[in-house]
Amino acid sequence: MQNEGRAGENLSRREFLKSGLAGLAVTPLMAAETEVDAGRRFQTSTEMQYRILGKRTNLKVSEIGFGGYAINDPEVIHYASDRGINYIDTAWCYRDGASEENIGKAMKKLRNKFVLTTKWHPWGKTTKKEMMEMINTSLKRLQTDYVDCLLVHQVGQASGGESLERLQNPELYEAYEQAKKEGKVRFSGVSGHDGDLMEIMNWVIDKGFFDVILMRYSFMQYQEQKALIQRAYEKGIGVVAMKVLSGAKGEDDPKLYQRDGASFKQAAIKWVLSNPHVSNLIITINSKNQVDEYAPVSGSRFGARDREILDYYARVYRNEICTFCNACEPSCPHHLAVADILRFYMYAENYHLPEQGQLAYASLPVERRADHCIDCSAPCMDDCPSGVNIKREMKKAYDKLSIADRLPLA
Secondary structure, three states, rough: OOOOOOOOOOOHHHHHHHHHHHHHOOOOOOEEEEEEEEOOEEOOOOOOOOEOOOOHHOOOOEEEEEEOOOOOOOOHHHHHHHOOOOOEEOOOOOOHHHHHHHHHHHHHHHHHOOOEEEEEEEOOOOOOHHHHHHHHHHHHOOOOOOOEEEOOOOEEEOOOEEOOHHOOOHHHHHHHHHHHOOEEEEEEEEOOOOOOOOOOHHHHHOOOOOOOOEEEEEEEEEEEEHHHHHHHHHHHOEEEEEEEOHHHHHHOOOHHEOOOOOOOOHHHHHHHOOHHHHHHHHEEEOHHHHHOOOHHHOOOOOOHHHHHHHHHHHHHHHHHOOOOOOHHHHHHHOOHHHHHHHHHHHHHHOOOOOHHHHHHHHHHOHHHHHHHHHHOOOHHHHHHHOOOOOHHHHHHHHHHOOOOOOOOOO
């Protein structure tokens, strides 16, 4: 591709228009309109479309998947099912198990209607016995005797200091084989979003063992990933996209909610689904309104208005969005978890999950938190490929996430 470059690098206006976005045909959208979210009108198709989660699984999954991290009300899952969503994703570690437990309340009645994916978190030295205990805990919470897909969660050097080491543990594969033999797990996979994503996922594809990959993929981070996704597709591996909203900024920006029906979130979703080699995407859902906005996008074509909205978003918000590339972290004199902190801030501020963001932030060691930025000269900013004002964004993160009894940073 002409404009392929460093993974995670944002697009300039010229690059954006010359990229794969501009190459898509502008097709009139065959759409109905629905009134949701305080009177905003969204462009929608009429029914959910489905794709195959890679030839290795041959599972039929809805284009829009239910990201279950934040779910509190199981009735939202029932509502999503009624609107055609049949893929749901969670993890053993999400909110200390609350996500799996809330999903389990819905699975009591809906298990046969969902492709159910959870993720475990074994480290490079985790034993087979410990991994089987994780699986059994997840199954108990989910109120089922099997999951369709079990993914190794968040593999990346910045996520705990291990990268491929986590996938080179022989006991990992022994645990998978035992779980499959016992009928507890059908398919295996790997998720990741750190700066070494390309290295990890190429290794996963070459390994030949895994059936599914879950990875960040959006219109602001895609140049090298597009070829990787195609390679996975050709190998029969299902590709699920996450982090598709590129930071989910600008909720109150009227230019991102056009009265003719297009919205930024819908445009971003349509862009991801315009890649035929993507099996589906997951997006955080915790309300019926979110279902009403996201689910009807399935089947809609990416058109001229969508392209204009994404172009505007890229120009206005590109310098506020951390792409989790981790390029800045080696320059940080305090060795802070910059990408993690800004990701937790995104959850709290833009995903409207303040408690979850605060809890995640509180789990970081004190010496790796954002208050160390106050008197720092911020050499990290010179290494950010996106030009993010890291010190400014880390201050916002601290003010939003800190639950300690102290004043916000000056």
